[in-house]
Each structure stands twice: as C-alpha cells, then as structure tokens.
Amino acid sequence: MSEPLKIGVLISGSGTNLQAIIDRINDGSLNASVELVISSRPDAYGLKRAEAAGVEAFTLSKEFYKENDDPDEFIARMFRARGCEYIIMAGYMRMVHASLLDAFPNRVVNLHPALLPSFRGAHAIQDAFDRGVKVTGVTVHFANEEYDKGPIIAQRALAVEEGWDVDTLEAHIHEIEHELYPEVIGWLADGRVRVRENNTVAIDPA
Numbered sequence: 001m002s003e004p005l006k007i008g009v010l011i012s013g014s015g016t017n018l019q020a021i022i023d024r025i026n027d028g029s030l031n032a033s034v035e036l037v038i039s040s041r042p043d044a045y046g047l048k049r050a051e052a053a054g055v056e057a058f059t060l061s062k063e064f065y066k067e068n069d070d071p072d073e074f075i076a077r078m079f080r081a082r083g084c085e086y087i088i089m090a091g092y093m094r095m096v097h098a099s100l101l102d103a104f105p106n107r108v109v110n111l112h113p114a115l116l117p118s119f120r121g122a123h124a125i126q127d128a129f130d131r132g133v134k135v136t137g138v139t140v141h142f143a144n145e146e147y148d149k150g151p152i153i154a155q156r157a158l159a160v161e162e163g164w165d166v167d168t169l170e171a172h173i174h175e176i177e178h179e180l181y182p183e184v185i186g187w188l189a190d191g192r193v194r195v196r197e198n199n200t201v202a203i204d205p206a
Contacts, residue, residue, distance in 0.1 A: 002031065002189075002190075004025075004031050004032050004033040004189070005031060005032040005033070005085055005086065005185070005188060005189035006032070006033055006035045006082070006083050006084050006085045006086075007021075007032055007033070007034055007035065007084060007085065007086050007087070007088050007185065008034075008035055008036045008037070008038065008078075008079040008082065008084035008086075008087045008088070009021070009034055009036070009037045009038070009087075009088045009089075009090050010037075010038055010039075010040070010075075010087060010088070010089045010090065010092035010096075011037060011038070011039045011040075011044055011046040011047075011090050011091055011092055012039060012040045012041050012044055012046075012091055012092050012093040012094070013041070013044055013045065013046065013091045013093070014044070014045045014046060014091070015044065015045055015046020015047070015048075015049040015050070015090065015091065016091075016174060016177075016178065017090040017091060017111060017177055017178065017181050018034075018037065018046050018049055018050065018090045018091075019046075019049050020177070020178035020179075020181060020182055021034065021088070021090070021181065021182050021185065022034065022049065022053045022055070024182040024186075026053075029182075029186075030182050030185060030186050030189070031186065031189045031190075032185055032186075032189050034050075034053070034055045035055075035056070035079075035082040035083060035084050036055070036056050036057070036058065036078060036079060036082045036084065037050040037055055037056070037057040037058070038057070038058050038059070038060065038075055038078065038079075039057065039058070039059045039060065040060055040065070040092060040093065040094050041059070042059045042061060044059070046090070046091070047059060056082070058078065060075075065094070070097075070099050072096060072097045072098070072099040072100040072101075073099035073100075075099075075100055076099050076100045076103035076104070079103075079104070080103060084104075085107065086104065086107045086108075086109060086185075086188055087100065087104050087107060087108045087109065088109050088181075088185065089108065089109065089110040089111065089143060090111065090181070091111075092110075093122065095147060096108060096143050096145075097145065098145060101143065101144060101145060106142050106151075106195045107142075108142065108143040109140060109141070109142060109143065109153070109184070109185075109188070110140070110141055110142070110143045110148075110150065111138065111139070111140055111177055111180075111181050112124060112138070112139045112140075112141065112148055113125050113138055113170075113173045113174075113177065114127075114128055114136055114137065114138075114139065115135070115136060115137045115138075115139055115155055115157065116139040116141060116148055116149075116152060116155075117148075117149070118133075118136075119131075119136070120147060120148040120149075121147070121148065125166065125169060125170050125173055126166060128160075128169070129160075129166040129169050133160060134159065134160055135157050135158065135159055135160065136157075136158055136160060136169070136173070137155055137156050137157040137158045137173075137176065138155065138156050138158070138173060138176045138177050138180055139152055139154070139155045140152075140153045140154045140155075140180060140181060140184045141153055142195065142201070151195055151199050151200060151201045152200075152201060153184055153187075153193060153201050153203075154180060154183075154184050154187075154203075156176050156179075156180050158172055158173065158176060187203060190206065191204075192204040192205075192206065
C-alpha cells in the first residue's frame with residue numbers, strides 16, 4: 001500500500017464529516033491521515049472530535065478574520081508546514097481565496113448538500129425542500145474563487161419521498177455525505193482524479 005494521503009481539514013461546526021473521515025481511516029478503508037484540523041469557530045464541536053482522535057487542531061476567531069488582511073495565507077502556511085497534500089472543506093462556512101487556492105491548486109475540495117449547479121449557497125437543503133424537488137443529493141467538487149462553482153468530482157442523487165420534512169431530508173443528505181466524501185478522498189489517495197483542460201474532472205479506473 002502507498003503512503004497515506006496527508007490531508008488538512010477545515011471545519012466550522014459539528015464535524016460529522018470529519019468524524020466520517022476519521023472513522024474510515026481508523027477502520028483501514030481510507031488510506032489517508034489527517035495532519036491538521038483548522039476551525040473558523042472556537043466553539044465548533046468538530047474540535048472535540050479532532051482531540052478525541054488525537055489529531056492536531058487549531059482554532060481561529062471572528063477577530064482574526066476581521067483583523068487579518070489575508071487569513072487564507074496564514075491557513076495555507078499552517079497546512080504546508082504539516083505537509084498536507086489536499087485540503088478538505090468539511091462544513092467550513094467561509095469562502096476560500098487565492099492564497100489558499102494557489103498554494104493547493106486543484107487540491108482544495110468542498111462538499112455541497114445539493115446537486116450543483118442547483119441550490120448553491122449556504123441553505124441548499126432548505127432551499128431544495130422549499131422548492132419541492134423530487135430529487136436532490138450531494139456534490140463533491142474542487143473549490144475555486146466562485147462560490148460552489150469549481151469542477152465537479154462526484155455527485156450522488158437522493159430521491160425525496162412524500163411526507164419527509166426538512167429534518168428528515170437533511171438526515172438523509174448527511175448519510176450520503178458520510179459515505180461519498182471518504183470515498184472521493186480515497187480516489188484522491190489513489191491518484192485517480194484528474195482535472196482536464198476544459199476544467200471538468202476525470203476519474204481513472206481503479
């Protein structure tokens with residue numbers, strides 16, 4: 001087996017996708033290692049998940065983002081110092097900018113709880129529910145400087161059943177996230193993911 005893929009993870013909240021990644025690493029089904037977790041919020045529960053897993057974690061504050069002209073440059077330096085090869089956004093509720101994207105070209109990955117390009121933005125699950133869609137899902141994509149517009153790596157659809165409320169829909173979306181995100185990171189670890197010249201993504205056979 002090749003060396004584990006070294007990843008850094010950005011979080012802002014509960015860290016359930018971080019936990020899914022950690023669990024897959026621990027059970028041997030994902031050949032990766034989380035080198036550093038950075039949270040945009042000091043009260044993010046994901047920090048406790050990182051601590052419980054023995055993963056180094058660092059927290060930033062609102063004041064840091066307000067007072068620092070280029071917070072992403074600081075974040076990029078921290079990840080580079082730990083030897084991170086890919087940056088995984090797992091519920092990170094801030095836009096990433098050139099300093100981070102240029103430091104990790106086509107190596108900053110985001111998870112979105114809808115089938116992009118539909119329902120971009122921070123309220124995708126509620127927006128899809130309010131629209132009454134019959135099919136929604138999850139998208140994993142490379143981040144770029146346009147919100148939720150980077151090259152799509154993978155999508156998985158979810159049929160919305162009659163009688164579901166928004167909380168039920170959200171629970172099913174999260175179930176898919178926890179399966180698909182570690183799977184995609186596994187593809188990255190295996191070197192199977194390529195960005196074509198036309199800015200679409202190819203997945204090479206295993």
